[in-house]
Amino acid sequence: MDKIKVGVIGGAGYTGGELVRLLLFHPQVELVSIHSNSQKGKKVYEVHQDLLGDSELVFTDEINKNVDALFLALPHGEAKGFLDNNEFLPSTVIIDLSTDFRDESDNFVYGLPEINKSRIMTAKKIANPGCFATGIQLALAPAIAHRFIDGPIHINGITGSTGAGKKLSETTHFSERNQNVSIYKLFDHQHLKEIKKTFHELDMEFKNNLLFVPYRGNFSRGIWITAYGTLDRSFEEVKDKYQAFYSDEPFTHVSDKEIMLKQAVNTNKCLISLQEKEGQLVIYAAIDNLLKGAAGQAVQNMNLAFGLEEKAGLNLKSIAF
Amino acid sequence: MDKIKVGVIGGAGYTGGELVRLLLFHPQVELVSIHSNSQKGKKVYEVHQDLLGDSELVFTDEINKNVDALFLALPHGEAKGFLDNNEFLPSTVIIDLSTDFRDESDNFVYGLPEINKSRIMTAKKIANPGCFATGIQLALAPAIAHRFIDGPIHINGITGSTGAGKKLSETTHFSERNQNVSIYKLFDHQHLKEIKKTFHELDMEFKNNLLFVPYRGNFSRGIWITAYGTLDRSFEEVKDKYQAFYSDEPFTHVSDKEIMLKQAVNTNKCLISLQEKEGQLVIYAAIDNLLKGAAGQAVQNMNLAFGLEEKAGLNLKSIAF
Amino acid sequence: MDKIKVGVIGGAGYTGGELVRLLLFHPQVELVSIHSNSQKGKKVYEVHQDLLGDSELVFTDEINKNVDALFLALPHGEAKGFLDNNEFLPSTVIIDLSTDFRDESDNFVYGLPEINKSRIMTAKKIANPGCFATGIQLALAPAIAHRFIDGPIHINGITGSTGAGKKLSETTHFSERNQNVSIYKLFDHQHLKEIKKTFHELDMEFKNNLLFVPYRGNFSRGIWITAYGTLDRSFEEVKDKYQAFYSDEPFTHVSDKEIMLKQAVNTNKCLISLQEKEGQLVIYAAIDNLLKGAAGQAVQNMNLAFGLEEKAGLNLKSIAF
Amino acid sequence: MDKIKVGVIGGAGYTGGELVRLLLFHPQVELVSIHSNSQKGKKVYEVHQDLLGDSELVFTDEINKNVDALFLALPHGEAKGFLDNNEFLPSTVIIDLSTDFRDESDNFVYGLPEINKSRIMTAKKIANPGCFATGIQLALAPAIAHRFIDGPIHINGITGSTGAGKKLSETTHFSERNQNVSIYKLFDHQHLKEIKKTFHELDMEFKNNLLFVPYRGNFSRGIWITAYGTLDRSFEEVKDKYQAFYSDEPFTHVSDKEIMLKQAVNTNKCLISLQEKEGQLVIYAAIDNLLKGAAGQAVQNMNLAFGLEEKAGLNLKSIAF
Known part of the structure; x- marks a missing residue:
């Protein structure tokens, strides 16, 4: 199977960085684009310094529409405007991590897999919980x-x-x-x-x-x-x-x-x-607030929407201490 | 006025150490005896190392009965036995920091000054709250x-x-x-x-x-x-x-x-x-659990029982950060 | 290719637990035995509680000799005695995390891959660095x-x-x-x-x-x-x-x-x-002292000794924060 | 003896706050003025919240020149300008906590008591060490x-x-x-x-x-x-x-x-x-960087300059834990 082409919008923040950490190591994902207006032109590991050695990707301020899945890690209130101004293919799965669509407006499905799994599996728009x-x-x-x-x-x-x-x-x-x-x-x-x-x-x-x-x-x-x-x-x-x-x-x-x-x-x-x-x-x-509470659950939702194993890319070693 | 002669029983633990920290700097107190079976013979600052430079007192396993006030900082359950086995002058104010007398048995007064101030001021036995x-x-x-x-x-x-x-x-x-x-x-x-x-x-x-x-x-x-x-x-x-x-x-x-x-x-x-x-x-x-929650309140109770200013020795600089 | 059968001796300590965390998710490993005298009979997640949901393995005090690779996570000084008393097949790769063989006695190779990679790739006995x-x-x-x-x-x-x-x-x-x-x-x-x-x-x-x-x-x-x-x-x-x-x-x-x-x-x-x-x-x-400084490097050494990709099972998400 | 009238310039920062904590409880000091442009009109405990209950003083943006001692807790580089623009009585002891005068320019004495005690005791201008x-x-x-x-x-x-x-x-x-x-x-x-x-x-x-x-x-x-x-x-x-x-x-x-x-x-x-x-x-x-490394040493210098006991106001209870 071809890898899923994935983009991240708002990749310079904490949630965006955590998405990148997960997506880079996800076996069925090709991370093709990490968007950030503030950090454009910098290597991703210059901002998320723990990624040194993991990727040579560079932040871009261009929006790559040739993606199968798109994660929005924008400040609350900005995702709606972003989608109003940028149209994506109907086949693109959009996973928004802000509060903007958690009311399931605009055909978004609330992405809590333990409750909404079957709906998430057929969704194209997923609102990731807080x-x-x-x-x-x-x-x-x-x-x-x-x-x-x-x-x-x-x-x-x-x-x-x-x-x-x-x-x-x-x-x-x-x-x-x-x-x-x-x-x-x-x-x-x-x-x-x-x-x-x-x-x-x-x-x-x-x-x-x-x-x-x-x-x-x-x-x-x-x-x-x-x-x-x-x-x-x-x-x-x-x-x-x-x-x-x-x-x-x-x-x-x-x-x-x-x-x-x-x-x-x-x-x-x-x-x-x-x-x-x-x-x-x-x-x-x-x-973990950044994983099950944000980026991890977003990847879990992606896995479900693409029919992948639910744990793909998410067998994470605990910090333990 | 003569200084109040004070002894501490169980001076090697955390609460005992905090009592020593307070009593050494209390302007109306002379700390005459710090009892510890486990640490006898050691200088107090060898155990409570922050006290280096503050005192040359040595832990003793002898019980000095020539004190005006006695603090018991023993493990819960041991204060009662200690008082059964050691008699003090009726004038000695005994302040116990364990749970043993918080039911006000044996004529102890529950030492929460905001509630029991007048009783504490005339008490000879005070059970310090948890x-x-x-x-x-x-x-x-x-x-x-x-x-x-x-x-x-x-x-x-x-x-x-x-x-x-x-x-x-x-x-x-x-x-x-x-x-x-x-x-x-x-x-x-x-x-x-x-x-x-x-x-x-x-x-x-x-x-x-x-x-x-x-x-x-x-x-x-x-x-x-x-x-x-x-x-x-x-x-x-x-x-x-x-x-x-x-x-x-x-x-x-x-x-x-x-x-x-x-x-x-x-x-x-x-x-x-x-x-x-x-x-x-x-x-x-x-x-602060060791001060208002233990040793600080015990000194406050001592101040009340001896008619001192309630804040004597307790104008403590906050850590703030 | 068949999975590598792996055992861990001394699985209840911090290093042993970290090995288990890594080996459970390693794609080419089957963790067949986790030895601990102190915890025998307990589920591994009862001791390493973060592993709840990851494995139903139980600590054993029996030594499984039917393993391709064996990690020794014993206290310093005990590995030598353990190997004196327990013989393994010559084909078994033994990776010791203690100080006992870091002098390369008993045919052990010092397992610092950046220095000794070619020797590690053919070693059967590897002494993992401190x-x-x-x-x-x-x-x-x-x-x-x-x-x-x-x-x-x-x-x-x-x-x-x-x-x-x-x-x-x-x-x-x-x-x-x-x-x-x-x-x-x-x-x-x-x-x-x-x-x-x-x-x-x-x-x-x-x-x-x-x-x-x-x-x-x-x-x-x-x-x-x-x-x-x-x-x-x-x-x-x-x-x-x-x-x-x-x-x-x-x-x-x-x-x-x-x-x-x-x-x-x-x-x-x-x-x-x-x-x-x-x-x-x-x-x-x-x-990370428990990973590159202990269990992670041990798994890296195993990968090298078995001709696996050096990073297999070691694409770990950083804590970052 | 009359209390020493003390002012603090730059009382809203960390060092300024620490000075206030010390000076409020100093037995020979009357803290008469705490200057802050940014916080003027606020009660001191609204900014240094740990001081609730200790003082009702209010930050002022007026410079009280009727002080015996003045502490400058201004950002590095601003103390010199401040003193150029504000003249104080020759008898006023000025203790600057910035780097501005640590070269002993403008008749400042470097305020490290263990080295310069005799000079500090007769100084009117003291540059507090870093x-x-x-x-x-x-x-x-x-x-x-x-x-x-x-x-x-x-x-x-x-x-x-x-x-x-x-x-x-x-x-x-x-x-x-x-x-x-x-x-x-x-x-x-x-x-x-x-x-x-x-x-x-x-x-x-x-x-x-x-x-x-x-x-x-x-x-x-x-x-x-x-x-x-x-x-x-x-x-x-x-x-x-x-x-x-x-x-x-x-x-x-x-x-x-x-x-x-x-x-x-x-x-x-x-x-x-x-x-x-x-x-x-x-x-x-x-x-402690804020005490012996800043505000505490500044008060020690004040004590020396006024012939007080060197430890006055500085018998501080350690945090210990």
């Missing part, structure tokens, strides 16, 4: 689908600094972030919208209140989710249904043991663990 | 006293590694802890007992369920608390009452702005911030 | 071979905590190591022996004094090397010769730009950068 | 004064991120700096100039070459120095002379044991340790 959104949906999807939780669902999550991207800011200044803890967007994170949309699809009568406390953590990669609410069923049933829900999923695993964040870092996995106590069902989830 | 317990109680005390929250109270907290002490363990192994997140003692932390006791004293009809999720953080010092529940009153009233509750407190401050953990690290402060959203009252608190 | 030894040798090999440096060579290096392994100790206690810097084994690191042996092979008259200051860093993975000495040739020649020396090497790259440690972390690369100033040639090198 | 400069000079001063080292002196040092100040930059971006190591200003650090000036004063014939490799470390506070060169005397003599050199110094201590960075962090100490090996004298030094 990082927190991925962790929270995977933590809760079986519970919502089976109505395990009665009443409000309490969620807290901790994100690594790479979630805030390459842009310099006070909250990502090393002297400030290091050894620190802080909160942002209390109960109001922008990802709640896409989460609720999915939950309504899993349960048309879904109406649990979601109370989400997002933390900034003093680490670079990873998202941790703790979610809980009043358990409305036997814990044995919960465990069985969680295992069943994800039994065919190559990346999402329900652990018998307690989990910790680093198990998932630098992989495309979502690891989940369950606990029952004080009448509450408690669900933990761990992902 | 670190998470201090943060959670100070975050919630005004809300409990004024019954601001209806129904369950959701608490999550993150602790630095020093909370686990000097003992080596897998969860404090650098390669494991670094850049990681994990959970322990879900809904079942040992500090909930002393917290509930205080809350019952603040409101005899207190019956809110407390659901506490404790995290292990990848930093050395500090405890962060987020607590919330359904708000039963106007937020203006809440803010006023919180300010009033702590208006005379030298270490506990209600901030108008968002707070972050490092504001409190290496100080004896408890910083609190309030938010109202989605019908919930949300309270954040930040302390 | 982590600092790998970094220092790759930083300096061209300079030694071409006698670029006159007089003593000054080296300082910083290692991540995983270099100290899984064993608990005060210097790897999170509360101690975090945000700290310290020195160990000044001028006397055990790796100097194997380094000097190689340098004598590169230049029979090698006699530069090596002064090596090793630091403990507050990070988990990676080794940084700075090496310098008085430059005895034109810097242009140095750059050309370094590029030439490593031009065919798939993992070792000489960068035109300044490098930083994280470029190499979670890869099998060695990145090198050169500078000339004040009459000194300064060489920087960055590797 | 952070690396402080560490390196204190590490080497006795060796230079006594000509212990023959030939070049090799120095490497690691600095925390706060040395780079509040300004946002790629090398202080958390995602980049975290878990990373890099080098800057090889052999060419701007502090070498003031170091050499001092060394020439200690030994008019000083001519050792200084080769300094500065590292960026992944921690917030602290500077570590390793310095070595060929030992020209007995190690016993070296130790005796080092002890003697610093015997009367309240902040600089020569340790019998190995030291580590965190012993000095959040204190005004400089800790030094000595080793002899391979014919080399090796000296380690640890300071």
Whole structure:
């Protein structure tokens, strides 16, 4: 089979770089074009310096339309304008990593494979979920689908600094972030919208209140989710249904043991663990925000849309430590 | 005035060392004895190496009974036995940092100054609160006293590694802890007992369920608390009452702005911030687990018991970064 | 071609785990046996928890002799005894990661591919270099071979905590190591022996004094090397010769730009950068101590010994952040 | 005695903030004015948030000339212009923390108390040393004064991120700096100039070459120095002379044991340790870059200039962990 010709738009940012890291080593992909206005003319490894020795590709500001798959890693709000101004072949699979199409407007399919796999497999336009959104949906999807939780669902999550991207800011200044803890967007994170949309699809009568406390953590990669609410069923049933829900999923695993964040870092996995106590069902989830929470899941979606093995190019060695 | 003669029992551990750091520089204290069976004969700065240049004191395994104040920094469960086997003068103020007397058995007074100040000022035996317990109680005390929250109270907290002490363990192994997140003692932390006791004293009809999720953080010092529940009153009233509750407190401050953990690290402060959203009252608190959560509060209690200025020896420069 | 049947002895430690991470995803390998006395009967992912979802293999205390390649990841000093007590087929390729055979005793070949590639390709017994030894040798090999440096060579290096392994100790206690810097084994690191042996092979008259200051860093993975000495040739020649020396090497790259440690972390690369100033040639090198410094290089050696592509199974996605 | 009236110019940066932290708690100081053009009108604790509860002072853009001591914490290059445009009483002690007067131009005295104490005690204008400069000079001063080292002196040092100040930059971006190591200003650090000036004063014939490799470390506070060169005397003599050199110094201590960075962090100490090996004298030094390396030393200089106890306001509790 010919390799899939792939382009990346917005290749100089953190998500764009992570896409390049994955696509360069993907056995069925030929990465033909990496677009960046800000870095055009530079070798990709001059910006993503860890790629030294892996590729001699150069950033371009020209848009290569001769691609089978196109990843958009643009700032939120810019993907829509980009597609308005640039037409691609109807056969081109477009995978957007911004928030712009997560409402499934313009025929985009929401790219959370554990929920929408069959639709993704025939999609030409895929809206890749947000990082927190991925962790929270995977933590809760079986519970919502089976109505395990009665009443409000309490969620807290901790994100690594790479979630805030390459842009310099006070909250990502090393002297400030290091050894620190802080909160942002209390109960109001922008990802709640896409989460609720999915939950309504899993349960048309879904109406649990979601109370989400997002933390900034003093680490670079990873998202941790703790979610809980009043358990409305036997814990044995919960465990069985969680295992069943994800039994065919190559990346999402329900652990018998307690989990910790680093198990998932630098992989495309979502690891989940369950606990029952004080009448509450408690669900933990761990992902890498740049992989399962962004670029890894985008490649997983590409694999599905092209009928490749779902794990192709995604057998990633964990950092472990 | 003569200086207060002070002894420390269990001076080789993390809390014992922090007590020594404070007591050496306390203007009204003479630190006369630092007890340690394991380190006897060594200079204190050989174990607490940061004290080089500050003191030539030597650990002893003899118990000096000629002290005005005695701090017990023994492992949980050992303070009671120690006091059974060693009698001190009735005038000696004994401040125990373990869990052994936090139920106020044996005439101990629970040493949370913001709640029990008048009792502490006349106490001879003081049971110093736990670190998470201090943060959670100070975050919630005004809300409990004024019954601001209806129904369950959701608490999550993150602790630095020093909370686990000097003992080596897998969860404090650098390669494991670094850049990681994990959970322990879900809904079942040992500090909930002393917290509930205080809350019952603040409101005899207190019956809110407390659901506490404790995290292990990848930093050395500090405890962060987020607590919330359904708000039963106007937020203006809440803010006023919180300010009033702590208006005379030298270490506990209600901030108008968002707070972050490092504001409190290496100080004896408890910083609190309030938010109202989605019908919930949300309270954040930040302390240093070894200071306001242990040794700093113990010295504050000593100051109160001896009629000293409450802040004596506790004007500590924050680490800030 | 049939897959290579591989066994790992000592699979429960940090290096053993890293070998398992690599071997499970290696396209030409079948990992048939993971030996551990301490963990026998446990699933491998119960110990190396990041492997959940990757394998159902179980630790065994039986020694599977039906393997084509065997990795020994035993504590230093135990490999020799193990091989004395266990005989393997002459065709079995044995790769030892300890110090035991780095003197090339017992027909072992020193497994630094950039220096010994042709010998490794025909070896049955390979002694894998130490982590600092790998970094220092790759930083300096061209300079030694071409006698670029006159007089003593000054080296300082910083290692991540995983270099100290899984064993608990005060210097790897999170509360101690975090945000700290310290020195160990000044001028006397055990790796100097194997380094000097190689340098004598590169230049029979090698006699530069090596002064090596090793630091403990507050990070988990990676080794940084700075090496310098008085430059005895034109810097242009140095750059050309370094590029030439490593031009065919798939993992070792000489960068035109300044490098930083994280470029190499979670890869099998060695990145090198050169500078000339004040009459000194300064060489920087960055590797991942568990990969190019241990398990990654061991797999590279296996690839060479079996005539596989040198990079097989080693196209690893960098952590980058 | 009346308190010393003190003003700070440039109070919004990291060094300015650290000065404020020290001066607020200094028993003989009244901090009367904190100048900042960028933050004028804001409460000091709105910018240095850890100061909440410590002071209600407000930043001003007016220059209060009615001060006994004035600290200039302006960007390098701006102090000179400031003093050209603003005249103060001849009695006002001016302590500048920038590089502008470290050449002792305009009657400034170089404010390294361990070397220049008597001159500082009568000075009206004091140029506070740089952070690396402080560490390196204190590490080497006795060796230079006594000509212990023959030939070049090799120095490497690691600095925390706060040395780079509040300004946002790629090398202080958390995602980049975290878990990373890099080098800057090889052999060419701007502090070498003031170091050499001092060394020439200690030994008019000083001519050792200084080769300094500065590292960026992944921690917030602290500077570590390793310095070595060929030992020209007995190690016993070296130790005796080092002890003697610093015997009367309240902040600089020569340790019998190995030291580590965190012993000095959040204190005004400089800790030094000595080793002899391979014919080399090796000296380690640890300071806090914002304290002994900046604001702490500035307050020490103020104490000296006003005849106060040298440690007044500087008995700081170490972070220890």
